[in-house]
Amino acid sequence: MPLPLYLLAMAVFAMGTSEFMLAGLLPDIAADLDVTLASAGTLTSAFAIGMVVGAPLVAALARDWPRRTGLLGFVLAFAAAHAVGAVTTSFPVLFATRIVAALANAGFLAVALTTAAALVPPDKKGRALAVLLSGTTVATVVGVPGGSALGLLLGWRAAFWAVAALCLPAALGILRAVPATRAEEAGVVTTVSGGTTVSNGPTLHAELAQLARPRLLLAMLLGALVNAATFASFTFLAPVVTGTAGLGTGWVSFALMLFGTGSLAGVTVAGRLSDRRPGAVVAVTGPLLLLGWPTLALLADRPPALFALVFLQGAVSFALGSTLITRVLYEASEAPTMGGSYATAALNSGATAGPLLAATTLGTAAGTLGPLWTSGALIALALCVMLAFRGLLTLRTSPA
Known part of the structure; x- marks a missing residue:
């Protein structure tokens, strides 16, 4: 895999750390800025909604920019938003910085996905996506616990400064390693009698029309x-670990690290198979997930089983999820500048809707196990959709 892919993954790591570590910093933020915990919680919602809405909008705005310019601009905007957030004493300003950071994150990921696909041969998009998403999975293993620990020791502002600092080496790497010429970015070259000329590719209208497919x-x-x-x-x-399993709060970080380690293993393995044998990945991981979430709910009061299943569910979830997002990139091949935003919107729509649905079950008889049953129901729905529309779903080996 080319070096620029790993530099993009470094930036994704910084952005993933910022997105996930906030949960552990909310009480400190609420106390420092004199707002309620519920108000501080809106920072998470603002970021998630900004990601969903921002991906197609920012990608459309940046589609005519050189990819290096777009990636560099989004990384620096993300870093600047965290620097402002780290020094502000105003909650509305902090809220605004989360929206800006979400838009920058959405724009970066949308451009990075299409850039990653363009940096490798057409039949290796899955492996490229696995490298890129490894930044998110490593964030759950290292970045999130590290950010939470830094916030505990030095305050939440130090965690924001750390995220801003993480963006700088990624920005330097992008500046030095990501191609800047428009021929390399567009990927559409037409040979004419007088030599070689570069086509600008499909129009925005044509790329948006792909959404009708x-x-x-x-x-x-x-x-x-x-x-x-x-x-x-x-x-x-966290409440499953401390409530159902009856463990101390220190075990929460351990469980999250296990989930992140599993997710890293999952995207790594799936990245090698999702281009050549995507059908096999789905056929194996789909039923495993359908069985795994209810089993985790039933055995959550037994710590050894809980931790083993958390690792396995992380691995299988990200293996299946990354394979399906790779299919989005293949199906959006006629939308070279907007395809990444479609994949980003799909990822973050799920990341926004899932917790909201799970939250509604916490007050029911299922209690803290409600989210696990919710996950099982969502996987069952996904598999039903796959079966109902199996004629439309392309899960054969992708052509080069």
Whole structure:
């Protein structure tokens, strides 16, 4: 895999750390800025909604920019938003910085996905996506616990400064390693009698028209459902560990690290298979997830089983999710500048909807296990959709 892919993954790591570590910093933020915990919680919602809405809008705005310019601009905007957030004493200003950071994150990920696909041969998009998403999975293993620990020791502002600092080496790497010429960015070269000229590719209208294709919409829907199932349980894993399993709060970080380690293993393995044998990945991981979430709910009061299943569910969830998002990129191949935003919107729609659905179950008889049952139901729905529309879903080996 080319070096620029790993530099993009470094930036994704910084952005993933920022997105996930906030949950552990909310009480400190609420106390420092004199707002309620519920008000501080809106910072998470603002970021998630900004990601969903921002991906297509920012990608459309930046589609005519050189990719290096877009990536560099989004990384620096993300860093600047965290620097402002780290020094402000105003909650509305902090709220605004989260929206700006979400828009920058959405724009970066949308451009990074299409850039990653363009940096490798057409039949290796899955491996490229696995490298890129490894930044998110490493964030759950290292960045999130590290950010939470830094916030505990030095305050939440130090965690924001750390995220801003993480963006700088990624920005330097992008500046030095990501191609800047428009021929390399567009990927559409036409030979004419007088030599070689570069075509600007499809228009924005033509790229948006791809959203009318049932195959693309199906891939996006399935990716969103699987990601919703993943984050429905990941978001509310802490009360399962401390409540159902009866363990101390220190075990929460251990459980999150296990989930993140599993997710890293999952995207790594799936990245090698999702291009050549995507059908096999779905056939194996789909039923495993359908069985795994209810089993985790039933055995959550037994710590050894809980931790083993958390690792396995992280691995299988990200293996299936990354494979389906790879299908989005393949189905959106006629939308070279907007395809990444479609994948980003699918990912973050699920990451937003899943926790909201899971939260409604916490006050029911299921209690803290409600999110786990919610994840199982979402996977069951995804598999039903796959079966109902199996004629539309392309899960054969992708052509070079």
